[in-house]
Amino acid sequence: MNTQLLLIQVFNGLVNGAFYALLSLGLAVIFGMLRIVNFMHGALYMLGAFAAFALGQAFGLGFWPALILAPLIVGALGMVLERTLLSRLYGLEPSYNLLLTFGLTLLTQDLVKQVMLSQFAVSSAPYTTPDILTGVVNLGFVVFPKYRLFVIALTLVICLVTWFVIEKTRVGAIIRASTENPSVTRAFGIDVSKWVTGVFGVGVGLAGLAGVLAAPIYSVEPYMGAELIITTFAVVVIGGLGSIMGSIVTGFAVGVLAAVGAAIYPPIANTLVFILMAFVLLVRPSGLFGLPEGTR
């Protein structure tokens, strides 16, 4: 295979990896704080894209305002759901919250489908790339769409900022303390449940942001998050839910590996991530960056 094609695949892999990273980062942040896995993450990613589309249709808002507003809307919705529904199940097995969010996923997908059909008379809609990001960039050795480069860059920035906030700031210290030992943190006068809500909001807000970023690439469609979230789960298993940096690195790495693998042997395109997962489970069951069972 020639180098040109390989490089293009690496870039495409980074784009896919950007979405894996944003989603698994959100999942990791939520898991750290709430000890639950949010199945709805894919549906909230879709809602981010749908919000961008709906804001454009209803108020004529373009990509840039949507990039700010849609994640805020999704984050706010997430906080409402956390307070009203998820928090009812905290005393129980974490599996129940996985099931609850699964049910919410079915509900959300078909609600959005209904709204798209009844309000906008479409079942899926393209979303236009903002003007300054259309066209391609010639990097000398390879030509690549500007918008996709923007997605990779912005995602990297967001991921690093999130990592920095959690690992290096006072806010992050509170979050980490609440993760480590909620009762002691409470004893220091910190209202952990408020922080839980906030962290959930930020986590799903990241999913909403990923959705807006995905809209110009994949177009807006009610089921766009369903398969992505399952692949992201595999990415999460590969990386382990242990660390923030781990989920970022794994997200990008798996994206690139899968894309390059797909170029070498096309039939494997969809299944490579799962094969990787099986391999990692075999050699390191707690994931590349995960802590072994029992130490969590």
Add this chain to the structure above:
Amino acid sequence: MTAIPRTAARNDRERTIRAGWMIGLGILLLILPRLIYPVLALDILAWGLFAVAFDLLFGFSGLLSFGHAAFWGGSAYVTAYLLSNGQSVPVAMLGGTLSALVLAVPIAYLSVRSAGIYFSMITLAFAQMVYFVALQWTDVTGGENGLQGFDRPSLFGLDFSDSVTRYYFCLAVFALGFYIAYRTVRSPFGQAQQAVRDNEQRAQSIGYNPVRFKFTAFLISAGLAGLAGSMYTFGHGVVSLDVTKWTTSGEVVMMTLLGGTTTLFGPAVGAGLVLLLRDQLTTSSLPVGIVTGLVFVVTVLFFRSGVVGTVQGWLRRR
């Protein structure tokens, strides 16, 4: 768990309640094709066994598999493939069931060492892999089109082109599958399996290997799910990509919860309720996902012991 002294009277009562359920449901299953159209009744049998099989792992081992569509769907495809290649019905169904078992070996091996939510994510991911294989291996699975138009050759004078005949044949298979599930739960293996579920450390300290129990429970569950999948193919006469889809894995969870987990036959009741509801919805304008999603959410939030669990609790207290 607190130990409740089981008096003879209490045991008698339990037995009466159980016998009552079994006789009631048995009669209902015998007359079912007269109450609803036979293909729907066949669906209830297949999904019912599927949910019972799923609960062997979820209820009795405490492992929430989000990937049981892999075994149900894998078997459904193999059964259809064997039937379209001229095999007889028992051979095709046995082949389907065995294929589910074979598929379960590596998946169980890689997943049972992880607990809780990790287990759910791993099984979901593997099932998705099976889905993609079914999607792409078009020579065998028909890809997006699925498989249809295969023969169901008569057996011992039973004409399988008649859906009522198919129903009673499947009822026998269902009874066999249910009996296997019942024996598993009641056996010393089943008791140890539940001990591992309730307190893994304690079970380990008295000499049980938790991983081995989970692995075996996984295989039994997957095998029965496979048997159910082959029933589904046989009953329906078509296989589509939906059988391996993630929504199928989720649907069986919903049926189980709604019916009542760890009640053995509760999941089958749940399957019946969900299918009847879905049948009603196809003729209404309400989208299926909104209603099933809502039922799912309400069940998880407020109704976790399910229909059978709730009724049984009520009967016991009376």
